[in-house]
């Protein structure tokens with residue numbers, strides 16, 4: 301393994317020295333208050349060595365990163381049946397666009413865009429007695445951290461302003477691809493997105509995607525085949541209309557969120573989380589992308 305300690309410190313300095321061209325997300329009012337200067341990196345390798353720099357222990361809103369976790373839980377519960385209601389193709393569109401959904405008769409392109417994640421939320425609402433509690437429990441179990449929690453202010457803030465998601469859920473309902481009540485499914489969706497976690501907690505949670513489905517305590521949560529599929533989806537769909545750019549510059553499967561977090565991983569080697577709230581026009585952290593590009597370049601570790 302390369303000297304991750306030196307690499308993370310070098311990359312952190314390099315990126316801090318550049319002006320941040322990103323902007324904090326404002327369409328969820330509660331996220332608009334975040335300090336754009338926050339910046340942290342955490343890396344966890346397969347042998348459980350940890351390296352970090354900056355605000356790596358501070359919690360932030362993981363937003364769309366949660367879509368990987370709800371997908372994992374849905375696959376864990378109903379396996380391949382998930383794909384009866386969703387496709388696995390990159391959309392090439394922004395995360396909240398709806399035009400393809402209408403053209404393709406209510407079948408979302410993939411589970412990582414908003415419409416797809418709302419179908420996954422619907423599956424969890426159908427399968428679980430108390431979806432919010434049981435999903436939180438699932439995340440606490442795979443991370444081994446019982447302090448992980450929702451941020452109700454963020455959830456309620458999005459509930460008041462998430463008009464595109466109301467449109468997506470209603471469109472899905474009109475195509476009979478939403479089985480439960482629109483408001484009930486969205487309530488769960490807004491909560492999953494409001495999960496508050498640090499870079500360090502994200503690495504603990506995503507360890508199972510580098511460890512063939514086993515969490516840090518070596519407990520099995522996903523099959524090897526399910527992990528292969530979820531990692532493939534992160535590579536092709538994890539950054540929406542910037543998935544190609546991310547593969548081109550970074551070369552790792554990963555997932556971003558409008559809270560400014562990005563998690564990326566190299567199976568059997570390491571997972572890394574970065575947090576910097578300034579976003580580019582496509583909703584991905586500008587500094588996060590820069591950090592990961594330099595990390596894979598300096599370490600000479602990517603899937604390519």
Ligand code: DON
Pocket residue numbers: 362363364365395396414458465493556557558559582583584
């Ligand atoms: O549904 C939304 O718009 C947000 N809760 C999540 C979007 C998001 O994080 C997109 N990621 N880059």
